[in-house]
Amino acid sequence: MKILIAEDDVKLGGFLKKLFNSRNIEADLIDNGKDIAYYAQNELYDVLILDWMLPGTDGTAACQSLRQSGYQGAIIMLTARTTLADKITGFTCGADDYLVKPFEFEELYARTIALSRRAGSPFKHEVFQVAGCTFDCNSHTIDFKGTIIRLTAREFQIVELLARNHGHVLERDLLLDRIWGSEKDITSNSLDAYMRLIRKKLEKIPGKIFIHNVRSVGYRWEEEDV
DSSP states (O other): OEEEEEOSOHHHHHHHHHHHHHTTOEEEEESSSTTHHHHHHHSOOSEEEEESSOSSSOHHHHHHHHHHTTOOSEEEEEESOOSHHHHHHHHHTTOSEEEESSOOHHHHHHHHHHHHHHHTOSOOOOEEEETTEEEETTTTEEEETTEEEEOOHHHHHHHHHHHHTTTSOEEHHHHHHHHHTTOTTOOHHHHHHHHHHHHHHHTTSTTEEEEEEETTTEEEEEEEEO
């Protein structure tokens, strides 16, 4: 199980991370709101735990933005606000649960486990193969004859779309629409940057090229010898 904690109180954030780790739960910790979207979209978390008051972008704005972009993961909002209106705001922005500070860790832990069960059910372990590569959709890995390539969630989305259309050129606009949808500030340059990162990781497989750039058109997945 893996969670993200967004908490600007360094002491509290570190304390929560340590306690979750002691229960064999992997936890990433960030101290601002502007990084929430990046982490949520590029890692596979069971639950996001967001503090309401965060520098950069507050927890409610970050939560609302994630939901508008189609994020379906479980989200718990932490806050010192106690009124009914505040709670309604928290749920309206897209939070699944709401916990008022100060709180006991055992309660947060129980709520986190309960949400992870709901978010993770049913669980389907999907694996598919294209030519000599095995793609694991849950671990975001590519296995080529025992060489394992680990990708971020967004990198794997790109690779999966290309691989499932093996041998066919996918136009840039199609890739941008399928991967990022209506997200703002995403350009063709962003796609190229991701492709460079993916190609760099694929260099672990010697003597092979998988991603081909079709000039002024798009990209194609096809295994070729160097």
